[in-house]
Amino acid sequence: MVFTFMKDRPTQDPDELSDDSLFRGRVLLHQPLRGYRFSVDAPLLVWFACPEKPVASCADLGAGCGVLGISLLVARRANRVVAVELQSRLARLAQRNAAVNNVGDRYSMIEGDILAGPDIPADGQFELVVSNPPFWPADNGRPSPDLERQIARHETHVTLHAIADTARRLLHPTRGRFCIAYPARRLEHLLMSMSRAELNTTRILFVHPRADTPAELVLLECRRNRSGHLRVEPPLVLKDGRNRDTEQAEFILAGGFAPEFPASTRESQQRLE
Numbered sequence: 001m002v003f004t005f006m007k008d009r010p011t012q013d014p015d016e017l018s019d020d021s022l023f024r025g026r027v028l029l030h031q032p033l034r035g036y037r038f039s040v041d042a043p044l045l046v047w048f049a050c051p052e053k054p055v056a057s058c059a060d061l062g063a064g065c066g067v068l069g070i071s072l073l074v075a076r077r078a079n080r081v082v083a084v085e086l087q088s089r090l091a092r093l094a095q096r097n098a099a100v101n102n103v104g105d106r107y108s109m110i111e112g113d114i115l116a117g118p119d120i121p122a123d124g125q126f127e128l129v130v131s132n133p134p135f136w137p138a139d140n141g142r143p144s145p146d147l148e149r150q151i152a153r154h155e156t157h158v159t160l161h162a163i164a165d166t167a168r169r170l171l172h173p174t175r176g177r178f179c180i181a182y183p184a185r186r187l188e189h190l191l192m193s194m195s196r197a198e199l200n201t202t203r204i205l206f207v208h209p210r211a212d213t214p215a216e217l218v219l220l221e222c223r224r225n226r227s228g229h230l231r232v233e234p235p236l237v238l239k240d241g242r243n244r245d246t247e248q249a250e251f252i253l254a255g256g257f258a259p260e261f262p263a264s265t266r267e268s269q270q271r272l273e
Contacts, residue, residue, distance in 0.1 A: 017093075022046075022067065023255030026262050027074050029097050031065045032089070038067050038132075040253075041181045041207075041217055044236070045132055046071040047252045048205060048219040049179035054079055055127035059170050061114060061163050062086070066094030066107070068130045073103040075258035078128065082108045086158065114158050114166050129167045129178045133160060160189065164197035171224050177202075178222045184215040200226045205233035210241070 016033045022043050031037050046068055058078040060069035062085065069081035081103075085091040091111040098107035160182075167178040178199060182190045184206060194201055199222035206215035215235065238249045245253065255261045 015089075022071060023253065023261055026255050027067070027071050028100050029065055029067060029070070030093055030100070032093075038064060040238070042067045042132055043071070043253055044207060044217070045130060045179060045181040045219060046075075047257050048181075048221070049128060049130050049177070050075065050077050050258055051128060051177075056080065057082070057126050058128040058130065059126045059167075060084070061129065061131040061166060062133050062158065063094050063109070064090050064132070066097045068132060069107060070094070070098055070101050070103060072128075072130075073098070073106055074101050074261060075255070076260035077258060080106050080108075082110065082126075084110045084112060084114060086111070086113050114162050123169055124176075125172055126170045127172050127175050127177070129170050129176065131163050131167065131178075131180045133163050133180065133182070134158065160193045161196060164193045164199060167222075168197045168199050168224060173224050176224060180220050180222075182218055182220065184218045187218050190218065190220060194220070194222050199224060200229075202226055202229055203231045203233060205236060207236045207238065209237075210239050211237045 017030045018033050019028065020031060021028050029038075049068075050072065054077050056079050058069060058072055058081045060066075060081055060083040063069060063083035064085065066083060069078070069083050072078040073081055083091075083094055085094060088111060091109050095104070095107070095109050098104040163180075164178075167180075170176075171178060180190070191201065201220060202223050203219075203221035205219040207217035207219065208215050236248060236252075237246050240246050251257065
């Protein structure tokens with residue numbers, strides 16, 4: 001991932017989990033101590049994708065441990081989420097995390113390969129599709145020796161083209177939005193993939209680690225049958241000159257963009273006990 005949010009912790013047990021939280025404890029997540037762990041691009045994408053009004057249905061492509069879809073459910077911005085995840089352990093964790101956050105009855109997991117065209121019901125009916133896909137080509141750099149992390153970070157088992165094609169198939173033709181996070185230096189590839197899938201870019205936002213550094217992450221919104229209405233959002237800067245969260249970053253990471261988030265961190269923590 002582009003930004004470090006939760007570092008891998010050394011452990012001898014590959015099945016050992018950590019108990020982590022987002023948005024000041026409002027969303028609780030079990031994730032592997034070894035293997036794939038989400039980073040700060042996930043809560044940023046939740047913020048970027050969060051609709052003004054709740055959507056009836058949302059699809060999460062490459063769900064990992066469920067951070068995107070579960071956060072949208074807890075924030076009450078989606079009434080139902082259908083998630084797709086290839087890796088069995090992460091798919092099981094996502095279902096467990098949905099139960100921990102009391103949204104299990106509205107969270108459906110399809111364990112399968114996006115390349116194989118998973119059997120997702122209600123084609124053309126999703127008002128929101130989100131994805132935090134593998135960022136790097138299969139031949140980019142040295143692959144991780146951890147297979148789970150390798151599959152999550154490199155396009156060894158799924159391509160951006162396949163994700164874009166699936167998103168287009170699922171999106172409602174007029175109300176649907178597809179929101180995705182991707183490295184800024186691969187923006188050309190991202191835009192080409194969206195265009196190839198006949199998805200029109202309607203919003204773009206660049207994320208900078210600091211004000212004096214180049215953007216490292218781009219957040220993109222696309223729609224079907226919509227062109228000529230691109231909105232370039234003001235850039236998001238994460239850290240100030242003293243390496244502290246900027247006011248906007250602090251607002252986002254605290255979940256201030258969604259007043260419907262549960263207010264009590266203490267009540268949230270009790271769900272893990």
